[in-house]
Amino acid sequence: xxxxxxxxxxxxxxxxxxxxxxxxxxxxxxxxxxxxxxxxxxxxxxxxxxxxxxxxxxxxxxxxx
Amino acid sequence: xxxxxxxxxxxxxxxxxxxxxxxxxxxxxxxxxxxxxxxxxxxxxxxxxxxxxxxxxxxxxxxxxxxxxxxxxxxxxxxxxxxxxxxxxxxxxxxxxxxxxxxxxxxxxxxxxxxxxxxxxxxxxxxxxxxxxxxxxxxxxxxxxxxxxxxxxxxxxxxxxxxxxxxxx
Numbered sequence: 001x002x003x004x005x006x007x008x009x010x011x012x013x014x015x016x017x018x019x020x021x022x023x024x025x026x027x028x029x030x031x032x033x034x035x036x037x038x039x040x041x042x043x044x045x046x047x048x049x050x051x052x053x054x055x056x057x058x059x060x061x062x063x064x065x
Numbered sequence: 066x067x068x069x070x071x072x073x074x075x076x077x078x079x080x081x082x083x084x085x086x087x088x089x090x091x092x093x094x095x096x097x098x099x100x101x102x103x104x105x106x107x108x109x110x111x112x113x114x115x116x117x118x119x120x121x122x123x124x125x126x127x128x129x130x131x132x133x134x135x136x137x138x139x140x141x142x143x144x145x146x147x148x149x150x151x152x153x154x155x156x157x158x159x160x161x162x163x164x165x166x167x168x169x170x171x172x173x174x175x176x177x178x179x180x181x182x183x184x185x186x187x188x189x190x191x192x193x194x195x196x197x198x199x200x201x202x203x204x205x206x207x208x209x210x211x212x213x214x215x216x217x218x219x220x221x222x223x224x225x226x227x228x229x230x231x232x233x234x
């Protein structure tokens with residue numbers, strides 16, 4: 001499966017995510033309509049009005065292999 | 066500066082015109098002694114190499130191409146050092162037609178490496194510009210999560226991508 005990014009990071013806070021989403025997704029002109037996550041606080045906050053302002057959805061089966 | 070003078074003298078072709086040094090000096094606005102010295106060096110090079118080809122414009126072009134090709138193929142891609150490449154050119158007797166000392170070759174390797182990085186940057190900038198045009202119509206739902214290998218990785222996958230026309234895949 002294609003990925004938008006897979007980047008090493010020391011932090012997993014919303015600002016670390018936001019910087020990557022801006023440079024690797026939004027800067028390409030892609031419009032984000034929603035995000036799916038395990039409901040981690042940083043990921044949920046990406047969907048708020050200060051960031052993407054989209055719907056945040058929980059993933060159905062969150063598996064660790 | 067010297068390269069321009071050399072090109073001027075070479076392209077003027079005094080000997081083929083059968084002109085005197087004085088007349089050529091006046092036409093080119095270059096001292097007689099300089100013309101005489103450059104012509105003598107050119108004759109020496111031709112005698113050493115057994116051909117005048119490397120003094121011609123086409124020869125100069127081919128010479129540059131050959132030097133860069135050797136440096137790129139054996140120096141940059143093959144990892145041969147400047148000393149080894151200088152030795153190679155010395156075996157071919159090219160030292161008399163171009164500055165091919167070890168230090169000159171080391172400088173050319175650095176210049177070529179810098180040009181390759183510059184070319185890569187230009188290509189990436191072009192690809193990014195193309196990607197922006199191609200992706201502008203795309204809409205996506207992102208799947209986000211972190212994972213760990215040696216270090217933590219932030220991963221972003223497209224859960225669904227669609228066109229603004231309504232087509233989703």
